[in-house]
Amino acid sequence: MRGTIIPLSHTRTVGDPKRYPVPHDFPNDADGDALRRFVEGGSDLSKPMTIDFQVAVPDEAAANGLAEVVYKLGYRVKICASPECSLPWTCECSTRMLARYDGVIAMRGTPTSEASYGLHGR
Numbered sequence: 001m002r003g004t005i006i007p008l009s010h011t012r013t014v015g016d017p018k019r020y021p022v023p024h025d026f027p028n029d030a031d032g033d034a035l036r037r038f039v040e041g042g043s044d045l046s047k048p049m050t051i052d053f054q055v056a057v058p059d060e061a062a063a064n065g066l067a068e069v070v071y072k073l074g075y076r077v078k079i080c081a082s083p084e085c086s087l088p089w090t091c092e093c094s095t096r097m098l099a100r101y102d103g104v105i106a107m108r109g110t111p112t113s114e115a116s117y118g119l120h121g122r
Contacts, residue, residue: 046098049099050095058087063079066091
């Protein structure tokens with residue numbers, strides 16, 4: 001989605017604009033859906049919050065390598081086995097930030113993304 005202009009017909013507005021002064025016109029994709037769930041759950045997106053996201057990796061060594069990289073970048077990190085998934089290890093990364101669509105999308109360019117991880121380890 002980077003660099004794509006999304007027509008307003010492809011967005012939805014949720015929440016009370018008096019209570020939530022941050023715009024809530026999010027694209028209809030997984031990231032927009034997650035942000036809508038924050039608003040619908042009562043979160044105030046104008047205030048920083050802890051955002052947790054998971055990165056699935058193929059093995060424990062990859063999880064530990066990713067954890068080391070993102071920890072040095074200031075993230076809190078937790079590793080767990082997830083044998084029910086096709087990639088059986090999960091690295092959960094947490095950071096405190098404003099829950100804004102552009103910020104969530106920007107996370108894809110960090111070593112926390114699966115694509116970027118290949119450049120940093122193994």
